[in-house]
Amino acid sequence: MTHAINLQHKFDLFHEQWLPKVIAEMNDYQFKLARLQGEFIWHSHADTDEAFIVIEGCLRIELRDGSVTLNAGEMYVVPKGVEHRPCAAQEVKLLLIEPRGVANTGDQGGERTAANDVWI
Numbered sequence: 001m002t003h004a005i006n007l008q009h010k011f012d013l014f015h016e017q018w019l020p021k022v023i024a025e026m027n028d029y030q031f032k033l034a035r036l037q038g039e040f041i042w043h044s045h046a047d048t049d050e051a052f053i054v055i056e057g058c059l060r061i062e063l064r065d066g067s068v069t070l071n072a073g074e075m076y077v078v079p080k081g082v083e084h085r086p087c088a089a090q091e092v093k094l095l096l097i098e099p100r101g102v103a104n105t106g107d108q109g110g111e112r113t114a115a116n117d118v119w120i
Contacts, residue, residue, distance in 0.1 A: 021120040032096040043106035044083045057092035
């Protein structure tokens with residue numbers, strides 16, 4: 001790759017929500033963009049932490065013992081094994097950082113599971 005990745009340009013390429021898109025890899029980690037609105041399902045990732053970086057909007061990550069609210073320019077790392085549920089009253093644009101192959105629904109699976117390794 002001989003050019004910078006423009007996040008806004010990448011966001012302009014898709015409008016689906018809750019379906020992360022890979023924009024880069026570093027070692028075994030993927031950088032994924034996602035658009036979110038509404039409530040996701042409760043889930044956890046037994047083997048990995050998950051980093052959420054809000055690019056635009058306001059994201060609330062519900063945890064069983066509280067919640068964390070993230071605004072544009074803020075990030076939070078959900079530790080491995082911690083059950084969580086992302087929620088957004090209005091659309092949020094965010095960057096996820098997690099190992100290659102991690103399912104967005106973690107240990108829950110089901111119909112909201114997005115395909116892995118979808119690049120834009």
